[in-house]
Amino acid sequence: MSNGYPEDSQNHGSGARTNSRLVLILTVLVAALLVKSLLDTFSNQPDYTSRAITPRGSLAEDETSTIQVFEKAAPCVVYVRTKGYQQTFDGSVATRELASGTGFIWDEAGHVITNLHVVRDSLTPPGSQLEVQLADARVFDAEFIGAVSKHDIAVLRIQAAPSQLSPITLGSSEDLKVGQKVLAIGNPFGFDRTLSTGVIGGLNRSVATEEGNVLAGMIQTDAAINPGNSGGPLLDSAGRLIGVNTAIVSTSGASAGLGFAVPVNDVNQSVGLVLEESTGDPTPTIGVAILDSETALENGIPEEFLTGGLVVLSVYPGSPAESAGMQGCRHRGNSIILGDQITAINGERISTFEGLKIFLSQHKPGDIIELEVYRDSAKIQIKLPLAARARRVLL
DSSP states (O other), rough: OSSSSHHHHHHHHHHHHHHHHHHHHHHHHHHHHHHHHHHHHHHHHHHHHGGOOOOOOOOOOOHHHHHHHHHHGGGEEEEEEEEEEEEEEOOOOEEEEEEEEEEEOTTOEEEEEEEEEHHGGGEEEEEEEEEEEEEOOOOOOOEEEEGGGGEEEEEEEEOOOGOOOOOBOOHHHTTOOTTTTEEEEEGGGEEETTTEEEEEEEEEEEEEEESSSSEEEEEEEOOOTTTOOTEEEEEEEEEEEEEEEEEOOOOOSOOOOOOEEEEEEHHHHHHHHHHHTTTSSSSSSSSEEEEEEEEEETTTOTTHHTTTTTTEEOOTTSSHHEEEEOOOOOETTTTOOOOOOOEEEEEEEEESSSHHHHHHTOTTTTTEEEEEEEEETTEEEEEEEEOOOSSSSSO
8 A cells, every 4th residue: 555655755855956956056146146246346446556657847947946056055054963961860971962953164164153052052061062964974073163142153163174065155135135035954853954945024033032132133034944943054046145044933942934044244244253253362351242233223222322332232141241240131022121231431431332342452351340330220330350252152
């Protein structure tokens, strides 16, 4: 007797095999569609490696000019470093960098010009030393020859052969115009021979320094001037030196579009004074810088204030004048508070810087002199000894 089970089982197995084939076929079709989709996606991706490069063509005329100026002036620019000694945590002594800045080659005799504030830290600590690194990375020990404080200009000298030196080309600051293009080269934040460009934004500006002095007659520029640029050259579009980058006005301590440079005419005068004073017997000094008529005029100080005597612009640290408590000019906002005014020395009236020079030439270091001084409309008498003019800091 048959109950039909064997027949039903055979039909059921045949249907299962058919379903499996259909599932396999569908799976293969789906996989094929996915592969095709992926291939289409990748084939539609742009081939970045096959893009054509467009030739740049000739540089613009102003770009070519800027490059030529930089390539000519860069070998004149040097790195100035002041080194000293510092005790470490374990009690040993190690050499460290006290300050650094920029300078430039002045002549083939090896004179290098920078800012006084760049090398000031090398003048007092025992064991401190100066180094000058040339554009070709050669490093020389530098000798401090002297400085003119009122212009913040210092003169150094290195023992290098004339063939190793590239003196900078001098220009003039008499005919500068607001708006003309300028270039600054320096070592901001240790990045050597960095170029920045801009224009002259103003002339005959007065700037107060961190030491409390007033720098007058400055060139204002928007060329980026940052820490490390100090002492570097400011050039005109012909590549001539027209100033020495010296100061910035900034709330953050970095460039804010207000940089200031000492005009090259003042630089030239300062270097001449230093080189003249660095030879021969030292002359006596009181230890003050005198406000001249040009600086007074640039700062809106009436000339009649100068006719009554010599106005003290600044007092040198460690000088007889400082020991006697003499006071120089000070900035208060946008105005200048006049310093002491010397009206007589040893009872003799004096009203000109030339008169002071003649008086000092007739005396020697160690002589005691008495100054008649007006301070805040009050007359006082100050006695002090004359000191030998230091080779390190001049007028």
